[in-house]
Amino acid sequence: MGDDDIGTLRLRRIPILNGFESVSSAAVELPKTSESPQLLKIRHSMSHVMAMAVQQLFPSARVTIGPWTETGFYYDFDNPDPFTEADLKAIKKGMIKIINKKLPLERVEVSRSEAEERIKAQNEPYKLEILEGLQEPITLYTLGKEWWDLCAGPHVEHTGQLNPKAFELESVAGAYWRGDETKAQLQRIYGTAWESADQLAEHKRRIEEAKRRDHRRIGNDLDLFSIEDEAGAGLVFWHPRGARMRLLIEEFWRQAHFAGGYELLYTPHVADISLWKTSGHLDFYSESMFGPMEVDEREYQLKPMNCPFHVLTYASTLRSYRELPIRWAELGTVYRYERPGVMHGLMRVRGFTQDDAHVFCLPEQISDEILRILDLTEEILSTFDFTNYEINLSTRPEKSIGEDAVWELATKGLVEALERKGWSYKIDEGGGAFYGPKIDLKIEDAIGRMWQCSTIQLDFNLPERFKLEYVAADGSRQRPIMIHRAIFGSLERFFGIMTENYAGDFPFWLAPEQIRLLPVTDEVMSYAEKIQQSLRKAGVRCNIDQSGDRLGKLIRTGEQKKIPVLAVIGAQEAEHSTLSLRSRLQGDLGEVAVDALLQAAKKANEQRDATLDLPMATPIGAS
RNA sequence: GCCGGUGUAGCUCAGGGGUAGAGCAACUGAUUCGUAAUCAGUAGGUCAGCGGUUCAAUUCCGCUCACCGGCUCCA
Known part of the structure; x- marks a missing residue:
């Protein structure tokens, strides 16, 4: 896959902030x-x-x-x-x-x-x-x-x-x-x-760089989310700015899933404990579950996974082979007991939302379905500039259930899909779950770290436990194959990884505040308000800096909050019906007509671009 | 859960057995200003929580909680 233009552009253009130099042209090589x-x-x-x-x-x-x-x-x-x-x-x-x-x-x-x-x-x-x-x-x-x-x-x-x-x-x-x-x-x-003091210094600089990108720090600085002592460890509060970003991610995710042939489900957060008995979670997963709660002399269990609900949905009616494959996805919030001391920002929490999906299909559909999932995974991850992947295929472990023939067919299906996709992968012999083989995918971030997000797992167990069936062409009852898959893994975790990947310099389409209007004097306030209104009407996230500070301060604040586009509005702009734009990633864009900005912003949002596509306008003072 | 460290204002941090400090942020006022900090003022804290020692604890001790760096486990 080609170079990531946006990524490299960003790395070159980030200015020096608060004395912390960001990723620089590192002359010093640091071999592993x-x-x-x-x-x-x-x-x-x-x-x-x-x-x-x-x-x-x-x-x-x-x-x-x-x-x-x-x-x-x-x-x-x-x-x-x-x-x-x-x-x-x-x-x-x-x-x-x-x-x-x-x-x-x-x-x-x-x-x-x-x-x-x-x-x-x-x-x-x-x-x-x-x-x-x-x-x-x-x-x-x-x-x-x-x-x-x-x-x-x-x-x-x-x-x-x-x-x-x-x-x-x-x-x-x-x-x-x-x-x-x-x-x-x-x-x-x-x-x-290291071999040299220079290398040691570079190594230390990279540690500082990782600290600068730490999503916990950025989340706090940009007011995206918090974790509150009073509520408990590992429970995330999404603040308006973070929530707005999450919504954008979810909207994109839904749209991609509908386009990819999925339907969406909503399922409850709790269910009668007998469901978890049937699914096997009570026996094999209970140490990771929140304790049960009693209501009306019935015991309920907070869900640590979504799959049993999707399985019940499947089983709610008799299915024909003609319906398969069935692809159902849900942004399902689950709660898992994590031991104290393991929580870490958004990366490891006790309550999180999985972008979960389950595909019920015929054995001969496995390869096609996996390939579709790989395509969707690439589409979604690359939208966030994750384009380098490390892929692991895990095969049958010694202790496992299911017939040899099914395992063989399923594993062949996974291999075939990977080959068709043209992705290289490593094989983890015997590393699969007891209930089926799987593909795990790690993504590489802007400073070379690998993160596990996506996973695709075949499951011969749950269909068995819940006695799932479909009516085959010959009228017989057959058991479907079930595929679990998540692309982000968890929205919280992915949000954390993505934040560190961008170092808080989110692409235009994703930024919680896309354009900040900076009035040079109070006289232009009503003009600024008019612009704000029309931008907002067009779905552009735009605010006016009302602080009354001088322009230098407004710019400093806007840059520190990593607003993608700062628009200076003074007497000149009011007179010309323009704004003077300063892009965080692209630098000075000059004086631009309001309508041109509006169109460019709308287009960037529709195409999920990192920057605005604007012709350079007349520089300030040229007229 | 385990080992070590930390916990003082929204943020970054100083202080220390005798009624709590700075910078930034916030708020108020003045300034109406052109590409990274205008000036002045005001407000803000049960010093994480609980218990103990002491005439007196934010400071010393213990426990709990949370966070940080790891281990183990994991989306």
């Missing part, structure tokens, strides 16, 4: 560890150096594992006292000392028994456990004379090849031994390391 053999060695060695420094400072610390990450490394320790941020400074000093000694790192191949002896001599129980899982040959790396670690390598030759000015210890965190929350709690220290 997996892309650079040299960085891999550096980071691998750094984690050894860190572990050695830690054990020098904290002799009671036991070592566990210390791998590289894509931007650095970490090491997990078992230490009686957790490390504090202050300890990091001391550890860093210790590391610099080790680096300056130019200690050699040497690979030593040892027998299993020798390794065991050496580990026991140092009383490192975790290392012993690691050793048990290792295949021959067993190698360890020495770091100078005093320190060594079980390791496959590779490493730099000596610590003098590590740049003491190009690493940083970033944070301490709790982690579990072997990632298992029932096992010992360890202390993890994260670090980053």
